[in-house]
Structure formats: structure tokens, C-alpha cells
Amino acid sequence: MSLVSPERTGAVAAPAPPAAPRTRRRAAGLLVSLGVLALAAAASIAVGSKPIPLDQVWHGLFHYTGDKTDVVIRDVRLPRTLLGLLVGMGLGLAGAVMQALTRNPLADPGLMGVNAGASAAVVSAISFLGVTSLTGYVWFAFLGAAVASVLVFALGGSRGATPVRLALAGSAVYSALYGYVYAVQLMDSAALDRMRFWTVGSLASANMTVVQQVAPFLLVGLVLALALGRPLNALGLGDDTARALGARLGRTRVLAMIATTLLCGAATAACGPIAFVGLMVPHMVRTITGPDLRWIMPYAAVLSPVLLLVSDVIGRVVSRPAELQVGVVTTLIGGPVFIYLVRRRRMAQL
Template sequence: MLVQSPSEVSAEPVSATQQPRRRHSVRAVGLLVSVGVLLLVCVASIVVGAKPVPVGDVWHGVFHNSGTGTDVVIAELRMPRTVMGLIVGVALGLSGAVMQALTRNPLAEPGLMGVNAGAAAAVVTAISFFGVTSLTGYVWFAFAGAAVVSVLVYLLGGSRSANPVRLALAGTAATFALYGYVNAVQLLDSAALDRLRFWTVGSLATADMDTVRRVAPFVGAGVVLALLIARPLNAMEMGDDTARALGAHLNRTRVLAMIAVTLLCGAATAACGPITFVGLAVPYLVRALTGPDMRWILPYAAVLSPVLLLGADVIGRVVARPSELQVGIVTAVVGGPVFIHLVRRKRMAQL
């Protein structure tokens, strides 16, 4: 008869308790590495462009703007563009992660679910029919459009009985219908076409610090709200019955999640136009790294989404120098293969 020593008996529970700690440590280190990558991409966004800027001149241009050509390029053009890309990237990444958890659908993304299209249609309406030209006006119309389309897609998808396929189809139908309306308005209104021809494909080129200051409070509120509902979203991903058994308030969580998505998408779309696939690709990839825990998915998505957006913006400046490709075009090219991969997966084919 074999007898285990006390050390052998106690080894198993110790390893069982150490495993979650090790997993948390790996996730924390990964998040720190992601922050480091984001800082490098931010520096590249300031340095790279039609006019190359030495890294040593960046500090001088940011903190000691003397009015020289290089300082003006850094302080008045590239810094606002980088900060705006950072804010919009956070907004799109978090909104995509929240929508995927809320609908239990890996295809859920503001661009694919019609939310961005709703905001864009509302902004086009504001410009063409109400003569709105300021960002402050854009934001409120964008919020209204995003909120209305979010509710509409949810209802068309079957509300509480919605499944991923029905929601994706409802979002796609709403997106095509709304962008048809946007294109029709632009063709009929040449002035609106001139103002919107870059905005509708998604661009950071016109960003300035005034726009950043106006958009940041709305995005900040959406970020806080999204992070606060991480735990109930975890419960909802296991199904409504399980979530109720765990004490989650389903209707309240749904309402708060839609408010967060509306704040994030409305502000981002008003500032830069509808940018797709960032909210789809990043949360999906992050989920593969962190697992299903929204307490880790949301911070990772908030850090890595700006990496994708700013990286796409830098690529757009380089490939067509001295001109540039709008960031919305580059993200669509990058995100398209991810979307195709998701659709072709065996699990998605069985939904």
C-alpha cells in the first residue's frame, strides 16, 4: 500500500491555487506589453507622414512649439490626429466588445450591425436639411441615429429571441439601406457631397484639438459605463437563465450596454465618420488571447484597437505618399479577411 507524504498531499491544492494567479499574471504582463506597443504606434503616428520628422524633434514640437514648419506639423497636425485616433480606437474597440457580449454574436460590430450607418445617416441629414456645420451639432444627431438604429436592429433581429444570424442579417439590411440614403443625399446636394466625401469613408485627416476636447467627454462616459457592466455581461454570455440565477439584471444591463455603445459610436462617428471592422477584428482576436472574461477583454480591446486604427492610419500615409489613403479604407482592407474567416468557421456555419 502506497502512502503519500504530507508534502505530496499538499502539492495538488497549491498548484490549483497558483494556476489562476499565473493566468492573471500572464494577462497583466500581456496588457503591459500591449500598452508599450500602443506607445510605439503613437510615436510612429507623429513621426511618419508626407514630411518625415526626426524622432528627436517630436519632443520639441509637442512641448516647445516655436512656430517652425516642423513644430507646426507636429503640434497642430499630427498630435491632434494621433490623439483623435487613440480616442476613436478606444471607442470602437469597447463598443464592439460590448455588442459581441450583449448579443452573444462574434459578428456583432458597430459597422456591421448598422450603428455606424445610423449615425452617418443622421449626420448627413443634419448637414443637408438642417444646415448643421459644427461638431457639436453632429454629435447629437449621431447619438440619435446610433440609438434609433441600435433599437431597430435589435427588434428586427427578434429582440429577446434574437440569434446571431438574424441580428447580422438585420444589421446588414439596415446598413445597406442607410448608406443608400446617404449616397442619394450626397448626389442631390453637391455642397453636402463636398463636406462629406472624406468623412463618409472614415478619416482622421481633419482632426484638431478642439474636436478632441468636444468628443472626449462622451467617449469617457461610454468607457466608464462599459467597464462597469463587465461582470453582468460575463453572466449574460452564459445565457439569460444562467444570468438570472447569478443575480444579473438583464434588462438594466441591456439598457446600459446600449447607452454605452451609443455614446462610444455616436462620438466616434461624428468626429471621424463611420470606420468599420475595428470593433469586429480586435475583440475577436483579444478573446482568443484572454478567454471569455469581459474584465480582461475590455481593457485589452481598449488598448489594442487604437493600435490597429493608428497603424492603419500610418499605413495609409505611407502607401500613397505624398497623398494618403483614408483610414476607413485601410481598416476595411485589413478587417475583411477577419470577417471572412469568422463566417467560414465551422461553428459559425452551424449557427
């Protein structure tokens, strides 16, 4: 049998399925998601333990006079909403990067010990240094998250790290650091009382100072994570295939760890560890976008704040005048939804 190219025989190869309609659908879905995010942000500002009419919300945002309603809108709910947007974006992107880095669709930012590192640093600051303010927690939590990430990467093999070794190293660091946290809390009742609220995960203490502190880290992490979409796509095909495609595995893994530390570290520092957002949302959007991280990450960055803000609004209204922390609500919502997603037969894979 002779091997003759289709060009020489005049044969016409089967056309590849058109990518343009699929790209347009994804882009349209992203625009719809942005609209949903805008509605969630508006609800976060307008809805709470005290309902405020929309005209007064507008007045408080753009015609501030300092009366009680304006103070609630501008000084309480607006910073809370902005922090929810930033933290949700950070957790969603961190989850997407983590799942790609470990090739594990069930991975979450806590897998790399980031939450544990932040918690260990905060409990140390409270117990041994007497730190009591949220603005003080932020820097210690971020430092602890960064140190934990570096430790996990070193134990996982540094530039020779593999997904399995990173996951194992993250689990080991997570267990060791939380063992330390629980030991300190048991020995210091003051640390236990102050850590109890932070470890649940909450937006209640948000203010513009905290927003300004964490925003630069989250924005840098956003840019870095989005820039890694293509090399992480190659990494998902396996190390040998990624090398054949020209991907630099060591550099990609280092930058992915840095992005995860910036995103999840800053988010955890500001609000405490919030469960299921970084796990569920990237997993959910993968069923919409397919395995392409160039689409997964923008979707996750938009829809994760939607989940966080809606959960925060629910927590504010279900137990008026008290409040249910957002970390509790995301767990109550995320658990059943995630179980449904992982049990679906036709679930998209990494």
C-alpha cells in the same frame, strides 16, 4: 450506494487549475500591449508625409515656439494621434460589448445601426440645413447614432430584447437608414461630395476642438463598458443561467446599448464609419484572453488604437505626398487577418 462527502471519508478532491499564473500572463500581456500602444502613438506623431527627427518632435511637443515643424507636431499630428487613440478605444470597446450583447463573435458596432444613424443625420444636416464644418457634423452624427440605437432597442423588444431580435432589428434599421442616405445623396450632389470623404473614415481633419467634443462621451462610455464586464459574462451563459446568477438582464442590456451608443456614436461622429476595428480586434483578443470580458475589454481598448494608428501611419506614407484614408487601410489589413482568424480550428468562442 451511500453518498458520503469527501470531508467525511478523508478523500481529497482534485485541485482546480491555478488561476494566478494565467492572471499574471494576462496582466503581463496587457502591459506589453500598452508598450506597443505607446510606440504606435510615437510613430503617429513622428512619421508622416514629412519625416520629422525625434529631437524636433520633442521640441514641438514640449518647447513650442511656433515654427513650421512645431505647428505640424502640435497642431496637426498631436490632435490626430489623440483622436486616433480615443476613436480606436471606442470602436474596440463597442465591438466587444456588441459581440457579448448579441452572443455573436462576428457582430460589430454597425450591427445596431449606429453608423447608419450617424450617416443619416450627417447627410440630413448637409443637405437640408447647410452644415459644412466637421464640428457641426459631430453633434448631428452623435444624435443620429443615439436615435438609431434607441430605435433598434425598441424594435428589439426593449427590456425583453433577445440577442436574435436585437440583431434583426439592427439589420432592418441599418438597411432603411442607408437607403435614405443613398437617396438623399443621389438627389443632392453637394451632399454627395461632402459625404464621400466622411463615409470612408479618416483622421485627417482632426483638431483639438473635435477631440474635446468627443472625449467626454468616449470616457463615460469606457467606464460604463468596463463596469459591465461581469454582468455581460453572466449574460453570455444564457438568460436562464444569468438570472440564476443574479444578473438583471433588462438593465444590463439597456446599459450595454448606452455604452455602445456613447462609444461608437462619438467615434463615428468624429471620423466617419471605420470598418473592421470593432469587429476584428475583440475577436482577436478573445483567442488570447479567453471568453472573460473583464480581460477582453481592456485588451480591446488598448490594441484597437494600435491598429487604427498604425493603419493611419501606413496611409500617410504609402502614397506620399497624398494620403490614403485610414478606413481604407483598416479594411485592407483587417479583411485578410479576419479571414485567417475565423478559419482557425481552435478559435475561442464567446
